């Protein structure tokens with residue numbers, strides 16, 4: 001390197017590894033893999049070599065990035081958000097979280113050894129608290145036959161090792177004192193967070209080099225850190241080049257803008273481009289705003305260096321300005337990168353660098369580490385190193401092509417790793433992750449270059465899996481339309497870049513379903529119209545009929561598709577409106593969730609939760625019958641699970657308020673149709689599965705077969721009434737699917 005004392009050991013500016021290839025083939029196209037390796041090796045080495053100067057560690061004030069709690073009546077003050085930074089320290093837990101055994105539910109703290117026994121409710125009440133209140137609650141205790149109310153986050157009273165959610169318990173008045181009856185048997189540590197179960201003192205919560213994003217701030221603050229050391233911000237300049245470029249029009253209300261828009265023409269901007277908006281030669285500058293936007297999320301200060309004309313002098317001036325500003329680590333240019341008469345970026349960078357020095361290669365100073373990459377889009381991509389002498393960090397230049405999709409693709413593939421490495425991100429968070437995905441459609445391969453096609457990602461649906469061989473749930477990549485590099489929409493919604501090889505003599509395309517490697521750019525989005533996971537939303541059978549009979553739709557997750565009938569089960573809950581009906585409704589709904597999970601775990605993939613009917617006993621059977629009739633019209637319905645009270649339960653001789661509402665409704669609704677009771681074997685199965693020898697609560701439960709239209713050629717619907725108890729539901733449904 002001219003004027004530099006760097007030796008081979010300084011790594012960055014001398015050739016080695018992947019970089020040596022760059023040195024020897026700088027005038028021919030480098031593979032993208034080598035190009036990325038070279039860019040990150042150089043940037044990483046620069047970051048290490050020139051640290052801590054100018055990378056002075058700073059403190060990030062974490063609490064500054066939050067909104068202050070307003071005092072009543074006052075306007076909330078917004079404190080300003082710093083950008084994400086990069087941690088320059090490990091973050092280590094100073095104390096365990098939680099600091100003591102804590103409840104994770106609002107409910108009743110109990111000794112699990114006593115099972116579902118009715119317990120006396122003590123006066124102890126434990127809440128999340130601090131100071132004296134905390135000490136008081138943490139020292140409270142209960143006896144085995146007692147229970148204490150605890151809130152989520154509250155310390156557990158001594159003598160208790162489990163918490164039963166309040167929705168799974170009800171209060172009784174026995175002999176003038178409050179007692180609690182449990183619907184679910186507690187087990188040791190149920191709903192309890194052990195001391196240090198989230199993290200322990202001395203646990204390393206975050207590593208240096210990690211991004212201090214919102215999730216990291218969450219952890220830092222939860223661990224009691226108000227400040228952490230972070231790396232100083234890297235400064236990056238971004239510019240577009242081209243005489244034709246103008247900034248998009250801002251004053252779109254003006255008559256001139258409206259007229260220009262009507263003609264589909266760009267308008268003159270107030271930026272640095274001197275153009276008339278009615279000139280069809282104008283092109284709106286898209287690259288610079290897009291790349292600024294992309295890099296702003298990468299922990300760097302991004303400065304907009306504007307639109308620079310295709311003029312070598314002008315280009316040299318701006319590059320020299322960046323060169324003379326020692327804080328600038330990287331310049332990203334777009335356009336003027338190719339071989340045309342007006343493509344001056346290369347010459348301008350060289351002219352600035354040759355006076356000062358590039359990087360040392362075989363005894364001579366080189367400016368460009370590579371000037372072309374063997375890829376599509378993005379072939380004329382170059383990477384230069386301009387030395388600022390051995391004491392100062394060099395200036396890196398990434399010259400990206402002007403075509404919008406080329407500029408954006410290469411910004412993702414090269415500028416992002418370069419910025420991350422310069423900014424001192426840990427090595428494991430520099431590159432885009434690669435994943436295996438399946439092509440959603442056929443693709444044609446480029447004749448010469450490996451191609452990075454832009455694609456959306458979605459999960460393969462079950463029906464797709466059935467006919468294409470793509471595993472259900474695997475990512476399917478749909479190419480974003482025409483991939484010509486001038487077309488900006490080819491980047492829209494792109495969550496991945498597909499790495500496709502060039503064509504070979506007999507392989508010129510790849511069919512849908514081919515597995516390919518993808519570089520992941522963003523969290524995958526599910527493409528419009530794709531099948532979503534079965535909804536947990538409640539709907540009535542009538543809604544299902546409406547949806548499944550929609551013209552041409554053919555497929556709801558649980559209704560018949562065009563070609564196949566996908567069987568499904570429906571879950572209906574029936575409750576009475578007595579007493580605490582809101583809480584009971586909530587509990588029934590959570591039982592329905594347990595039922596849905598159990599059915600799915602036992603092979604019934606499509607399950608529909610149909611909601612809770614809070615009914616009087618006289619209405620329950622009628623309403624259930626209406627639901628069953630509707631469900632019978634959906635060819636695929638195989639099973640209806642009705643959850644609700646199935647017995648007159650008794651505790652110590654005291655009748656509880658619930659009646660056999662659900663089982664009565666089922667037997668009555670099915671009794672009005674062609675009834676085939678198969679209840680005996682089922683009851684036996686439930687009894688065995690639950691290990692409940694008395695099975696008193698099951699005596700009214702039953703399984704029926706419902707078929708209102710005898711002429712129907714469809715298999716009948718099985719209807720099963722189950723009491724609102726998790727254990728019963730789990731055991732019964734596992735068995736039921738076997739029997740069916």
Ligand SMILES: Nc1nc2c(c(=O)[nH]1)N[C@H]1C(S)=C(S)[C@@H](COP(=O)(O)OP(=O)(O)OC[C@H]3O[C@@H](n4cnc5c(N)ncnc54)[C@H](O)[C@@H]3O)O[C@H]1N2
Pocket residue numbers: 240241242244245283284285286287288334335336337338339340343377378379380400401402403404406485486
């Ligand atoms: N003889 C050859 N011609 C070309 C080659 C080649 O190898 N030999 N390579 C082609 C490839 S591949 C690409 S990609 C382009 C890239 O060329 P440049 O980087 O020089 O880009 P420009 O000529 O300046 O612009 C190309 C195109 O993109 C538009 N553009 C430029 N900047 C912007 C911007 N900021 N926002 C929106 N649009 C922009 C510009 O108006 C042009 O239409 O070269 C091929 N040619």
Ligand code: MOO
Pocket residue numbers: 375376377378379380401403406485486
């Ligand atoms: O490589 Mo260029 O970027 O094809 O269009």
